[in-house]
Amino acid sequence: MMRIFVTGATGGIGSAVVRELIEAGHQVVGLARSDKSAVALTAAGAEAHRGSLEDLDSLRSGAATADGVIHLAFIHDFSQYDGAVTTDLHAVEAMGDALVGSGKPFVITSGTLMARPGRLATEEDQGSAGLPRVEAENAVLALAERGVRSAVVRLAPCVHDADRQGFASLLIDLARDKGVSAYIGDGSNRWPAVHRLDAAHLFRLAVEAAPTGSRLHGVGEEGIRFRDIAEAIGSRLNLPVVSIFHEEADAHFGWLSAMVTIDNPTSSALTRERLGWRPEGPSLTADIKRAQ
Numbered sequence: 001m002m003r004i005f006v007t008g009a010t011g012g013i014g015s016a017v018v019r020e021l022i023e024a025g026h027q028v029v030g031l032a033r034s035d036k037s038a039v040a041l042t043a044a045g046a047e048a049h050r051g052s053l054e055d056l057d058s059l060r061s062g063a064a065t066a067d068g069v070i071h072l073a074f075i076h077d078f079s080q081y082d083g084a085v086t087t088d089l090h091a092v093e094a095m096g097d098a099l100v101g102s103g104k105p106f107v108i109t110s111g112t113l114m115a116r117p118g119r120l121a122t123e124e125d126q127g128s129a130g131l132p133r134v135e136a137e138n139a140v141l142a143l144a145e146r147g148v149r150s151a152v153v154r155l156a157p158c159v160h161d162a163d164r165q166g167f168a169s170l171l172i173d174l175a176r177d178k179g180v181s182a183y184i185g186d187g188s189n190r191w192p193a194v195h196r197l198d199a200a201h202l203f204r205l206a207v208e209a210a211p212t213g214s215r216l217h218g219v220g221e222e223g224i225r226f227r228d229i230a231e232a233i234g235s236r237l238n239l240p241v242v243s244i245f246h247e248e249a250d251a252h253f254g255w256l257s258a259m260v261t262i263d264n265p266t267s268s269a270l271t272r273e274r275l276g277w278r279p280e281g282p283s284l285t286a287d288i289k290r291a292q
Contacts, residue, residue, distance in 0.1 A: 195281020
């Protein structure tokens with residue numbers, strides 16, 4: 001069993017990863033930015049390591065004293081997204097440097113939206129140049145040549161359970177505000193999804209056994225039509241479901257308008273083959289209909 005350093009350990013996904021690791025017999029050390037986070041980690045049976053993504057020394061020491069690292073933390077401030085991406089890259093580089101030559105596993109988080117849209121993406125696809133977080137993907141995969149068992153888990157945009165649905169939660173809030181659940185055009189563009197507990201299980205498998213330099217896809221459902229997502233939201237909130245024109249997207253969806261038209265079907269076939277991962281959780285639309 002391993003001593004595993006986890007960033008983002010008290011978040012929606014991170015808390016499930018911590019539980020998954022502890023139940024499998026691993027010792028978990030979680031990055032804690034606050035006293036509240038430290039208390040939550042201790043209550044979960046983990047050890048708290050004080051620091052933050054901006055405190056590179058705390059990240060280096062946490063990684064250096066662990067048998068493996070899972071990096072889940074990200075600053076989700078979309079008004080300063082470029083800065084958050086840069087902070088993430090520096091954090092990845094700092095932890096990676098601490099692991100060079102050790103042979104230890106280093107698993108970071110990215111997204112399926114890094115792949116080229118409009119066709120079925122696979123784990124063999126490199127991230128599209130110029131997209132956010134691709135630089136961090138490349139940095140960690142390059143560590144495979146420096147004695148680190150590095151891997152990237154690309155998560156679907158909707159990591160969900162009955163309480164939260166990733167980006168779909170933002171669409172639910174928007175529908176409440178607007179009084180309608182909308183999609184653009186015929187709504188045939190697709191988003192992948194994965195249940196939160198299935199994602200947590202994948203991170204454990206990855207830190208235990210992911211091949212060096214591998215990309216993994218945290219995807220349970222390859223591609224759900226955006227119209228079906230909108231209809232599930234309308235059903236849950238008892239709101240009308242409407243199609244809007246592309247020209248109306250910015251006014252209706254705001255900053256989300258760049259995402260709601262993306263066609264991002266994504267395969268996890270190679271991930272399942274490599275690690276024996278078998279997603280079992282409910283579907284995204286089932287969890288949306290149960291959301292509060």
